[in-house]
Amino acid sequence: MATNLYDYAYELEKALRESDEYVQLRGLYDQVNADESAKRIFENFRDIQMNLQQKQMTGQEITQEEVEQAQKSAAIVQQHELISQLMQAEQRMSMAIGELNKIIMKPLEELYGSLGE
Amino acid sequence: MATNLYDYAYELEKALRESDEYVQLRGLYDQVNADESAKRIFENFRDIQMNLQQKQMTGQEITQEEVEQAQKSAAIVQQHELISQLMQAEQRMSMAIGELNKIIMKPLEELYGSLGE
Numbered sequence: 269m270a271t272n273l274y275d276y277a278y279e280l281e282k283a284l285r286e287s288d289e290y291v292q293l294r295g296l297y298d299q300v301n302a303d304e305s306a307k308r309i310f311e312n313f314r315d316i317q318m319n320l321q322q323k324q325m326t327g328q329e330i331t332q333e334e335v336e337q338a339q340k341s342a343a344i345v346q347q348h349e350l351i352s353q354l355m356q357a358e359q360r361m362s363m364a365i366g367e368l369n370k371i372i373m374k375p376l377e378e379l380y381g382s383l384g385e
Numbered sequence: 386m387a388t389n390l391y392d393y394a395y396e397l398e399k400a401l402r403e404s405d406e407y408v409q410l411r412g413l414y415d416q417v418n419a420d421e422s423a424k425r426i427f428e429n430f431r432d433i434q435m436n437l438q439q440k441q442m443t444g445q446e447i448t449q450e451e452v453e454q455a456q457k458s459a460a461i462v463q464q465h466e467l468i469s470q471l472m473q474a475e476q477r478m479s480m481a482i483g484e485l486n487k488i489i490m491k492p493l494e495e496l497y498g499s500l501g502e
């Protein structure tokens with residue numbers, strides 16, 4: 269082959285970096301990072317979510333207090349305009365990444381699907 | 386933007402499909418699929434591996450008999466020239482995919498790394 273597989277990956281990486289989804293997400297991240305209060309609220313929410321996820325994955329018990337703490341931090345985040353925007357932008361980016369992966373992984377999916385036919 | 390993010394993903398998908406790694410892997414899959422004996426050995430090995438993985442992930446006990454069965458099927462597979470080639474090709478493909486993902490996900494990694502600085 270004349271061109272390298274990785275060249276196409278670098279092209280996609282560049283396109284991702286310049287995409288509306290990424291530019292918006294980056295802008296919102298910068299705004300949250302520049303706002304001490306928003307940053308603290310967002311990081312607190314993230315820490316609580318990650319802690320709960322880890323407990324769920326490892327089968328640890330989640331206390332009533334932790335559930336209430338998570339609900340409280342989610343309510344604060346939902347009422348915060350900037351953080352809400354950031355989380356919506358994260359979701360759009362995540363959906364785009366999912367679509368990209370689906371496209372790129374199609375050849376392998378076809379291959380593994382062909383076994384056992 | 387003039388061009389769509391997904392166009393770049395389709396370009397990469399096409400390049401992946403035409404890559405040495407994929408063409409070799411596909412060829413070996415076809416050979417294994419066309420060889421009843423090889424296909425049975427390979428599928429048996431896969432089933433045993435997946436069963437063990439699932440048990441490990443869900444924390445179920447793995448019996449001594451299952452360990453021995455897995456070792457036996459791994460030994461058979463290692464001595465099978467065609468299946469060994471297929472598994473090496475799978476590993477090369479998997480490494481290439483890992484590299485591609487690292488390249489494509491760089492912008493997001495940078496973003497998430499910037500939080501909390």
Ligand SMILES: [Ca+2]
Nearest residue numbers: 287288289386
């Ligand atoms: Ca766009």
Ligand SMILES: [Ca+2]
Nearest residue numbers: 269404405406
């Ligand atoms: Ca090549």
